[in-house]
Amino acid sequence: MTILLTVLGIALFALGLLVSIAWHELGHLSTAKLFGIRVPQYMVGFGPTLWSRKRGETEYGIKAIPAGGYIRMIGMFPPGPDGRIEARSTSPWRGMIEDARSAAYEELEPGDETRLFYTRKPWKRVIVMFAGPFMNLILAVALFIGVCMTFGMEKQTTEVAGVQQCVIKQSEKREECRSGDPVSPAHAAGLKKGDRITAFNGEPVDDWATLSDRIRATIGPATLTIQRDGREQTLNPTLIRNDVVKKDADGRAVADAYVPAGYLGFAAQSVIAPLTLGESVDRMGDMVENGVHSVIALPSKIPDLWDAAFGDGERKADSPVGVVGAARISGEVMNLDVPTQNIVASFLLILATFNLSLFLFNMLPLLPLDGGHIAGALWESLRRNVAKVFRRPDPGPFDVAKLMPVAYVVAGVFICFTLLVLVADLVNPVKIT
Incomplete structure (x- = not known):
């Protein structure tokens, strides 16, 4: 199976x-x-033609290697300086130019003079x-x-997934408490897993981003309004200053960057839920921005790729992936032990x-x-x-x-x-x- x-x-x-x-x-x-440009060919794929059919002036077809495609337009390049389409030269560089120019006109027919791409x-x-x-x-x-608006995406909520027992600088990247670490404000105030925070300092909060910003901006006594077992309660933690992960202007965590800010000491519960159109557009913007950064960073990925391909280097999660790699990941997605809708969503996100x-x-x-x-x-x-x-x-x-x-x-x-x-x-x- x-x-x-x-x-x-x-x-x-x-x-x-x-x-x-x-x-x-x-x-x-x-x-x-x-x-009005004449297009003799529309092909999906490269290599030998598996199937083709001509409709009007254009041949439509599928080729054997699904690694790209092309349309052939007449007159992609203008004639040479002498007005000729073809010329002869012993220079290999000049030969490349002339071959490309010649290919752009190899299917030229009477009447095409007004249907050239370059004109x-x-x-x-x-x-x-x-x-x-x-x-x-x-x-x-x-x-x-x-996918964002139907299947949904992972998002953090104001529900408590876990409470940190002590205060640890996030820059230390450790989880276990040590002797001498102070008790976290959340633990000292009695916050528990499963609590849902509904207000901070008397102001209602219904999303994690708002709650996180208010916590970071507060050092000292605060009030938390929570829902626990169907009843509303009020806790009074005293927030302290701690090194926490830095956020950029859009509220995203910046890798390996830390700033001093107010600290409570709990993890937010994550759920998969449909997003609004605005939230979906914001996520799409993040995706485009990450994509631009990935393209710019491609040259810097070559040493790690080489080490992963021919050495004993680790293949990093953000390593460039080709068609074969993406197909392999799609095969893995189909075998995930998750609900079918999650598999469909993951596959669609791969295509996106x-x-x-x-x-x-x-x-x-x-x-x-x-x-x-x-x-x-x-x-x-x-x-x-x-x-x-x-x-x-x-x-x-x-x-x-x-x-x-x-x-x-x-x-x-x-x-x-x-x-x-x-x-x-x-x-x-x-x-x-």
Whole structure:
């Protein structure tokens, strides 16, 4: 049964991956056709074609390797300086440029002269290239907010999950009390597991964030109104100053950062509950911010990845995960001993995270990624507007093909990084159990 569920999880992830890729390419396809650009091919996957069918002027198909997809647009690059589409050169770098330019016109047909990608205004090209990643962002937001508002997310409440017996600086990262540690204010006041705090210093509180902020801001005598066994009681703890985890402007804990603040000494109970739309949007914002930080931090993860793949290093929980690793995690999720709705929610969150990663990764201003073409169109628009302001001749379209040598280098780096993640996912995978 375990093997069957694992295979089912991997198969579902593969299906979700195909849908995400097809959804991405649909964004490019629909906007390209909207602006009159001819699109000969719409393909999901790479490698040998498994199935294809032509509808109108576009061939739609599925290829064997579900690791990406593409649409082929006519005239991605402008002709060379001499106005020719093809040229000959003994320089390998120049050859890359000419090969890319030639490929952009290899399916040119009579009448296509007015349907070339590079002839469209820069803002239209930006929309076409942005539409693909944007579709992934839409899917990520829909999945994430849908899970938050239906299945729910873990959130802390004002119910007491446990009371600390003594005062320990959180920077010490220990749990056991030592001789000489003072009694915690919560324990001294008689706070017990299962109590629900309803008011602090006479002011009602119904969420953990508000209660936590008020505790941190108080040093000295305080009053707690609690519900215990269906009855309301009042406790009178005396809060003390202690080193506690620092919070950022959004109320999130900052890793390995501590500040002196008021301290009571109890743990809040966590529950899984549906969030409001506002709370869901806030959580989505946190997810995007974490995603941006993860993309920026990718180069710094390479040494740990290498050690995990080829050495005896530990695979960290925040280590980059590839398609194989994500599929493996999906298989693990299917085997979790939790309610079915939690499994469904976890799987949907994996797909949401994957789509957000696709959006952020493709927005990097580097060829051959979508962000590289966006950057080229924006640079062209800037050059033309500057020339117009200073009444200079129109510099014409920016020749993105000249950046193809850089694109090959970037692609090579990405391929090497992908292979490194693949090896790490196979020999030392990230596990959730």
